[in-house]
Amino acid sequence: MTQVPTAAGARAPRLSRERIVAAVVEMLESGGVDAVTTRTIGEALQVHPTALYRYFRDMDELIREAADHILEGLAEETPRAAGRDALDVLSDLCLGLRTALMSHPGAAGGVASGPSRMPHERALTERMLQLLTRTGLSDEDVVLAYHAMIEYTVGSAAIDAPGKGTDPDEDSLHRAWRADYLTASPDDFPVTVRLASRLYPTQDTQFRYGLQVLIDGLRNKLPAP
Amino acid sequence: MTQVPTAAGARAPRLSRERIVAAVVEMLESGGVDAVTTRTIGEALQVHPTALYRYFRDMDELIREAADHILEGLAEETPRAAGRDALDVLSDLCLGLRTALMSHPGAAGGVASGPSRMPHERALTERMLQLLTRTGLSDEDVVLAYHAMIEYTVGSAAIDAPGKGTDPDEDSLHRAWRADYLTASPDDFPVTVRLASRLYPTQDTQFRYGLQVLIDGLRNKLPAP
């Protein structure tokens, strides 16, 4: 890694796209996208806040590259367990995607802004389309189902992990919300009050339920085997 | 609406929560949440940028109130058409919610940040829980289904209408994206390339498909009639 001096006065660059992206991914994980600014990046890399503009057009490009980095390895084929069909594998893939997005608050916004032409995202798309094709669905259904799964998975991650880093404990927050619903007027909101104690289960429980309903709905569309 | 002078020197307030919220809702519609700043609000209301702090704790509270305002009337009961069950009505409700959110880019972030304790959101929750209860689903399923529908509807709106106001024409953008997928390596991404021309249908088509799949999946859970 020590550089070969190519010409008089040429110094080894202290930065690179990779080094910057790595730093941003780390900051995404610890503090969320709100904690990633030109100044904090500069501090993390011991460099002037504007130095990154040699390597990236703007913050948006940098965040999108970091977001794609997070998807690394997701599309990898896993050994198919017995009794699990393509839709089960697709479900796991979405769970993996969610885990990656949830552990980097705000990253969902980075992958959401259209296809990034980036390698990991491309691989994920290919894998999902491949799995859906295997189910026997029509091409039209394959594409629409792909979009539905992405919208649900990325969209719910955008809601559940907006950008602020670590929430002040999900459980106590949800408890407070449930208590709040209990104080609603029972005349105006009878069903809400009756079900208040059940509202806001774990974010993970919510997500898995919707995911399962989606997969279940897709199963209805499969051609008879 | 003309004020009663209560004391010498007391003047009619030029602002109110309602006036500010109305202005923000309008700005949300025309330019999205990114166009709503203390300065632009001040300009719209012909008032100093900091004047709104007499009425709202901070920008967050203001945006949440404006977001709730957008949900006005959504939960209203509509005359039940023949042959349409509670899940069909729920589906319409989600479509209405999406329309409201899509026409105010970035508003999804406002309703997403937990229950706002606000009247229109409460009414919407009550109506959705009521409709789901009517289907005969168990209480547990009702609550989880409610969260699933909200996460999908609000989440996809957060993705499809982030905050920038009017995109530069959705159609041409999607055309460009499809063309982009076509240029992908057919060896690495065979399925993607094969389906490229079908990818990125209208945002509305995508959303409706996923919504229908969700409703369909819920139907599987209904007790036999």
Add this chain to the structure above:
DNA sequence: ACCTGAACACCGTTCAAGT
């Protein structure tokens, strides 16, 4: 009571200047 003015601590981004 209601709004203004000035100030502060932040942003992203540009561009010329240093080495």
Add this chain to the structure above:
DNA sequence: ACCTGAACACCGTTCAAGT
């Protein structure tokens, strides 16, 4: 070639001051 320094046009928010 690579990074720094200074500057610009923005943010949200506070608080004392005006009327």
